[in-house]
Amino acid sequence: MEIIQSLHNPKVQLWRSLKDTRGRKEHRLFLVEGTRFVQEALQSSFPIQAILLREDYEPKPALVSRAPVFHLADHVFQAVCDTKTPQGIAAILSPQTLPVRGNAVLALDGIQDPGNLGTMIRTADAAGFTGVLISPECCDLFSPKALRATMGSLFHIGITISDDFLTLLNQYKQNGFSLLSSQLDGTPFFERSQIRPSFILIVGNEGNGVSEAVRKIATHHLCLPMQGAAESLNAAVAAGIMMYDLMRFSSAQ
Amino acid sequence: MEIIQSLHNPKVQLWRSLKDTRGRKEHRLFLVEGTRFVQEALQSSFPIQAILLREDYEPKPALVSRAPVFHLADHVFQAVCDTKTPQGIAAILSPQTLPVRGNAVLALDGIQDPGNLGTMIRTADAAGFTGVLISPECCDLFSPKALRATMGSLFHIGITISDDFLTLLNQYKQNGFSLLSSQLDGTPFFERSQIRPSFILIVGNEGNGVSEAVRKIATHHLCLPMQGAAESLNAAVAAGIMMYDLMRFSSAQ
Numbered sequence: 124m125e126i127i128q129s130l131h132n133p134k135v136q137l138w139r140s141l142k143d144t145r146g147r148k149e150h151r152l153f154l155v156e157g158t159r160f161v162q163e164a165l166q167s168s169f170p171i172q173a174i175l176l177r178e179d180y181e182p183k184p185a186l187v188s189r190a191p192v193f194h195l196a197d198h199v200f201q202a203v204c205d206t207k208t209p210q211g212i213a214a215i216l217s218p219q220t221l222p223v224r225g226n227a228v229l230a231l232d233g234i235q236d237p238g239n240l241g242t243m244i245r246t247a248d249a250a251g252f253t254g255v256l257i258s259p260e261c262c263d264l265f266s267p268k269a270l271r272a273t274m275g276s277l278f279h280i281g282i283t284i285s286d287d288f289l290t291l292l293n294q295y296k297q298n299g300f301s302l303l304s305s306q307l308d309g310t311p312f313f314e315r316s317q318i319r320p321s322f323i324l325i326v327g328n329e330g331n332g333v334s335e336a337v338r339k340i341a342t343h344h345l346c347l348p349m350q351g352a353a354e355s356l357n358a359a360v361a362a363g364i365m366m367y368d369l370m371r372f373s374s375a376q
Numbered sequence: 377m378e379i380i381q382s383l384h385n386p387k388v389q390l391w392r393s394l395k396d397t398r399g400r401k402e403h404r405l406f407l408v409e410g411t412r413f414v415q416e417a418l419q420s421s422f423p424i425q426a427i428l429l430r431e432d433y434e435p436k437p438a439l440v441s442r443a444p445v446f447h448l449a450d451h452v453f454q455a456v457c458d459t460k461t462p463q464g465i466a467a468i469l470s471p472q473t474l475p476v477r478g479n480a481v482l483a484l485d486g487i488q489d490p491g492n493l494g495t496m497i498r499t500a501d502a503a504g505f506t507g508v509l510i511s512p513e514c515c516d517l518f519s520p521k522a523l524r525a526t527m528g529s530l531f532h533i534g535i536t537i538s539d540d541f542l543t544l545l546n547q548y549k550q551n552g553f554s555l556l557s558s559q560l561d562g563t564p565f566f567e568r569s570q571i572r573p574s575f576i577l578i579v580g581n582e583g584n585g586v587s588e589a590v591r592k593i594a595t596h597h598l599c600l601p602m603q604g605a606a607e608s609l610n611a612a613v614a615a616g617i618m619m620y621d622l623m624r625f626s627s628a629q
Contacts, residue, residue, distance in 0.1 A: 242610050251603035272610075279604050313624060347620070350504035351532050357495050357525075360616035363609070367600070367617045371566060 126178050126194045130202055134193065138175065138203045138215065144263050153218050153265035156204050160275055161214045165189055167278040172215040175203060180211030190214070205267035218265050223281035225253025226321035227373070228300070229366065230292065232337050233260035233328035234358065240264065241272025242359040243326065247280060250366040254281035256323070258288040260334075289336055295323055296340060304333045304341035305365060307355070312345040312365060324369060326362045379431050379447045383455055387446065391428065391456045391468065397516050406471050406518035409457050413528055414467045418442055420531040425468040428456060433464030443467070458520035471518050476534035478506025479574035480623065481553070483545065485590050486513035486581035487611065493517065494525025495612040496579065500533060503619040507534035509576070511541040513587075542589055548576055549593060557586045557594035558618060560608070565598045565618060577622060579615045 127135060140146030141154045152172060155164055164171060171190040176182060177200040195203065204213060229247045234240045240262055247255050257264060264270070264277065264284065285291045296302055301318040304325045325341065327333030338344065347361055356364075380388060393399025394407045405425060408417055417424060424443040429435060430453040448456065457466060482500045487493045493515055500508050510517060517523070517530065517537065538544045549555055554571040557578045578594065580586030591597065600614055609617075 242613060246609060246613050248604035249600075249602040249609050274607070276604070347502075349502040351501035351529070354527070356499060356502050356616070357612065359610065360495060360499050360613055363613035363617050364620045368620070 124194055126196055127199055128196045130199060132199075135195070135199055135203060141215070142205055142267060144266065147218070147263065147265050151217060152215050153270070154203070154205075154213055154215055154267070155270055156206055156213045156267070157210045158212055160270075161212050163275040163278045164214050164216055168221075169219055169278065170217040172217065175200065175213040175215070177209070177211040182212060206271075220264075220277065220282035220284065221280065223254030223256065223283045225281075226300070227252045227370065228254045228256060228295070228323045229362065230256040230258070230288075230323050230325040231261050232258045232288065232325055232333050233331070234326070235262055235329055236358075237262050237266050237269035238272045239329065239357075239359045241269040241274075243362045244273045244280065244282070245276045246359065246363045247366060248276035250363070251370050252280065252366055254283070256288070256291060257282065257284045259284075259286055260288075260328070289340070292323065292325075292337060293340060295321075296342070301343060302341040303343045303345055303365075303369075304338050305345055305347070305361065306332050306338065307346055309344035309346035312347045313368070315343060315345055318343060318369075318373060320373065322369065322373065324362070324365055326358060326365075329358050377447055379449055380452055381449045383452060385452075388448075388452055388456060394468070395458055395520060397519065400471070400516070400518050404470060405468050406523070407456070407458075407466055407468055407520070408523060409459055409466045409520070410463045411465055413523075414465050416528040416531045417467050417469055421474075422472055422531065423470040425470065428453065428466040428468070430462070430464040435465060459524075473517075473530065473535035473537065474533065476507030476509065476536045478534075479553070480505045480626070481507045481509060481548070481576040482615065482619065483509040483511070483541075483576045483578040484514050485511045485541065485578055485586050486584070487579070488515055488582055489611075490515050490519050490522035491525045492582065492610075492612045494522040494527075496615045497526045497533065497535070498529045499612065499616045500619060501529035503616070504623050505533065505619055507536070509541070509544060510535065510537045512537075512539055513541075513581070542593070545576065545578075545590065546593060548574075549595070554596060555594040556596045556598055556618075556622075557591050558599065558614065559585050559591065559597055560599055562597035562599035565600045566621070568596060568598055571596060571622075571626060573626065575622065575626065577615070577618055579611060579618075582611050 174190050174192045229252050301322040427443050427445045554575040
């Protein structure tokens with residue numbers, strides 16, 4: 124068994140470059156860490172380029188059957204991973220997403236925090252939403268922090284990363300979807316007027332909310348009521364509250 | 377105007393020590409940063425020991441009328457603050473909390489992540505909850521990260537940090553409160569049986585959930601339904617969904 128010992132190994136340099144957006148874009152690859160995440164990747168349809176194992180890690184045979192396996196010395200594995208105490212297994216994948224289907228869709232318009240982005244995708248999956256649209260202004264879905272926050276949901280829920288968000292939303296609108304823009308000056312969310320069986324919940328940038336152009340084409344402008352002295356909710360918390368309520372009180376499946 | 381230039385100044389050393397739990401416990405003080413947070417502190421009933429200003433910061437007179445003001449050189453102010461790009465104003469306060477009143481209470485049983493703890497307090501405030509109980513196993517409310525995540529809500533909502541969580545919950549139970557334990561093996565949250573007009577929603581540790589002893593005295597054991605392949609929700613998101621639903625469909629005010 125050959126163990127890669129050098130940080131100067133060209134493969135290691137490539138893998139390390141995947142921590143940055145630039146490296147991911149250049150090589151069209153991303154890295155996932157940990158037993159559970161790698162298992163989910165192997166069970167998915169995502170193309171897997173390589174499995175990386177720390178020299179002391181003994182994987183189950185099923186974990187390493189789909190791609191070339193590389194064994195890395197401890198310090199090399201640590202350098203490739205983003206977490207401080209990696210579990211000893213990682214995988215290199217080509218970025219792709221599952222297709223968006225169904226009639227309960229979350230749209231993210233300029234979300235900047237990777238933790239928020241990933242958490243919202245995870246919550247959409249749990250709430251029973253059928254897809255997520257991501258505007259080009261959002262942070263990178265394939266960053267280590269955003270991936271971790273998804274808890275693997277990107278392998279389960281359809282995601283579209285759009286170059287032309289406004290056109291995409293307009294297409295859904297023409298196909299009969301209600302477009303619900305969540306914004307602080309909207310009407311009370313729990314008193315919303317009838318929405319169609321197909322809908323998109325649009326959540327905006329943490330500081331500035333849903334962009335002006337998107338607000339203009341929305342069919343509903345809604346605000347979660349806030350009591351006390353709180354001026355706002357965390358974006359991922361607010362999205363979770365709205366998604367669960369929509370799934371309870373709409374006919375979307 | 378005297379400007380503190382040295383990191384060896386005893387006051388500076390004390391203020392810097394407030395970044396750590398140990399320093400906060402020893403001195404019984406904590407530090408809040410930023411214009412809005414300091415404003416909220418000044419409008420609160422919390423005892424303020426000092427206002428710290430970066431040498432170039434020009435505060436409104438109302439901001440500095442309630443406590444001694446210290447001017448700090450840029451590098452000293454930076455060393456005292458936790459954020460990377462501080463706004464130029466901070467305040468030193470004595471730790472206290474507002475009393476818990478009312479009949480919609482959130483109980484945090486061993487929350488470990490400061491961001492989760494602060495976000496849940498912020499969300500409780502926004503949802504119209506009237507108080508938060510914190511178990512001794514929770515992380516420190518007065519850490520810089522937890523404080524930031526509250527967005528100042530600790531100045532608005534009653535909070536009890538309890539030494540004897542179980543006794544406290546039992547007292548509420550004897551006073552007629554329903555105790556709702558949120559746990560993955562609970563009954564579906566949205567199909568819950570009748571709860572009393574006064575209730576406590578209990579949210580547990582991120583890894584292990586609500587502790588066994590607390591589960592035993594709970595009147596309801598509830599689980600948010602999860603679809604898709606998601607195995608769990610982020611603790612703060614789950615708490616937000618449950619709190620908003622409870623406020624909509626209970627008689628609590």
